[in-house]
Amino acid sequence: MARAVIVGAGPAGITAAATLAARGVDVVLIEEGRRGGGQGYRAAPPGLDLPMRRLLGGDLAAWRRIQARFVALTMPMKGLHERFPGFAGQVEFRPGTLAWNIADSVVHTECAGTLDEIAYDALVLATGATDRIMPVPGWTLPGVYTLGGAQTALKDQGCLIGRQVVFCGASPLLYLAALQYARMAGAAGARVVGVLDTTPFAEKRRALPDLLAAPGLLLKGLGLLAALKVRGVPVRHGVRLSAFTGTDQGEGAGVDGVLYQDAAGRTQRIECDAVAFGFGLRPESQLAELAGAALRYDPTFRQWFPAQDADGRCAPKVYVAGDNCRIGGARAAEAAGLIAAHAALADLGLANGGTDTQLVAARRTLAAMERFQRGLARAFAWPHHWAAGMADETIVCRCENVTVGAVRGAVLDARGGERELNRVKAAVRCGMGRCQGRFCGNAAAEIVAAALGDAQAEPGRLRAQPPVKPLPVTAAPKEPVT
C-alpha cells in the first residue's frame, strides 16, 4: 500500500490526510504541536475552559468543521479496518514531532529526543507560516509579541499577553487578534488600548477590486473594524511606528508604551504593558526547499515561495499546500490540501477518473482566495521602505542582537562589501541564530537591498539549512545501529 507523509496538521494537512486516507493510502501525519487544527483553528488543551463562541464569533463553524475532520481522521479505527479490509488507509498521527530534514525521499523526524526516518511515496508539506517582522526599536522588550503569538497565548493557554495591549502593524491578523482580545479582556479588567495600522486607509480603498473576489471575507474584515469601534477601541490608520519604549533590565523590565507618528506626522504615544505586532505572514518553506523545490520570487508579497504547478507539485513526489507555499489563509489552505491530495492520488495511479465536484469547487475557492490575498497584500502593505531609514542601532536579529548598522556595514564595507544576503549572514551572523532567520530574514533582505541603493532590486532570501529547527544534542535513533 502506498504511504503518504504529511507534515503539518492544520487545515491543509488535515484535509490532505482525510482525502488520501479515504482512497486507501496509508498516512503518517506529523505535527510539531500536540493537537490538530493549525494556528488558526487550534484546539485548546483539554481542560481549558475557553468560551469558543465568544472568542471566535463568526469563525466558530469553520473551526468546528476542521476539528471534526481531524477527530474523525485520528479516531481509533482499528475495528473498522478489521471488518472492512481495504476500506480506508490507516492514519498514524504523530504529535510533538519535528520534521527536521528531507533527503532521498525520506523525512527525518525527532520526537522527545528520539530520531526517526520515514520513507514516503508522496509527501505533502503543509507547514504554514509565521508573522513577518519589520523590526521596530524596542521590539525585543519583554511584553512585545507577534500578532500570532498574542493569539496563541489566548487560544492555547487562555491568557492575554498583558492588561493594556496595543495591536500594531499591517496584517489581516491585526483586527482579528485585536477583536479576540477585546472580546475576552473585560472579565480580567484588561483592555485593548489601541490598534495602529501602518497602511493608509486610501490603500484599502484601492485594494477593493481584488478584495471583492471574496465578498464574504471582505464583509467579515469590515465587521471586525466596526466591532472594534463599537467597543471603543481607538483605531488609527497610516501610522509610522517609531519605537516600543521600556527597559529590559531590573524588576520593572518590560514594554511601557508605543511611540508613533500619526497620519498627519504628529508624534503620539500610547501607554501599555504589552504589544502585539506583525506585517502579514512569511512562509515556512524550508522543508520544501530541502525536498528539492525551487524558490520563486513574488513581487506582490515581496517574498519567495516554493515554485509549484497548479496542483501543488513542487518536486518529484512532493506537494505543497497552504500558507507555506502561497499566503492565502485557512480557506485557501483547506482547498489547497484537497487539490494536492488529488494530485498525489493521480501520480500514485489511484485517480478514480471522472470529475470530482469537490475538487472543482476547491479550485474555484483557491483562485478567488489568491486574488483576495493580493488585495490584502496591498491593503496591509509590507513597509519595505522603512528599511532605508531605520536607525543603525536598531536590533534586527533578536537571537544575537545584530544591529541594522552591522548589516548595512557589511554591504557598504569600503574594502568591497557583500552584495548577497547569505554572504552578509556569513559576515555578521544575522540569520545564523537559533531562529535561523525566521524573524530577521525578511527585514535583513530589505536592509541589504536598500543599502545597495537599487530601489527596484528584489530582496534576497536566506537558504534553508537542516536541521530546520534546533535539535537536542542528546537526540538518538529509536533502535541502536548495529
Place this chain on the structure above:
Amino acid sequence: MTAPPREPPGTEQAGARAGRARWVRVARFTGVPVRVSVDGIAHEAHAGESVLSAVLAVLGHARLNEFDGGKRAGFCVMGACQDCWVWVDGGRRVRGCGTEVAEGMAISTSAPRLEAADG
C-alpha cells in the same frame, strides 16, 4: 447581550500577588493541579498549561539574552523564535511555549550552574 460575569479565574498566583506576572489569565484550566516552581517560587499550575504560561504567571520574563543579559519573555509563542527557552529539573533546556508542565517540575529562567567537580 452581555456575558455573565466570570469568577476570578484560576488559583491565586504568587506572581499575580506580587504584581510581577506578565500574562493575564482569562480562562481557567479545570484539570488536575500541577505543582511546579519557577526560580524557586512555588506555583500551582494545571494539566495542559505550558511552561511559558506558568513562568509568566509568576514572573515578568522567561529568560535572559546571552548577548546583553536583557530580559526576554518569548515572542512568537509557536515554537519558531526559540526565545522562550528555559531550564527544567536542573539541566534540560526546553522551549517554554511548546512544553507542558509536569508535577514537581523545577523551572529556571537561567542556566543551572555546574557543580564543582570535587564538591
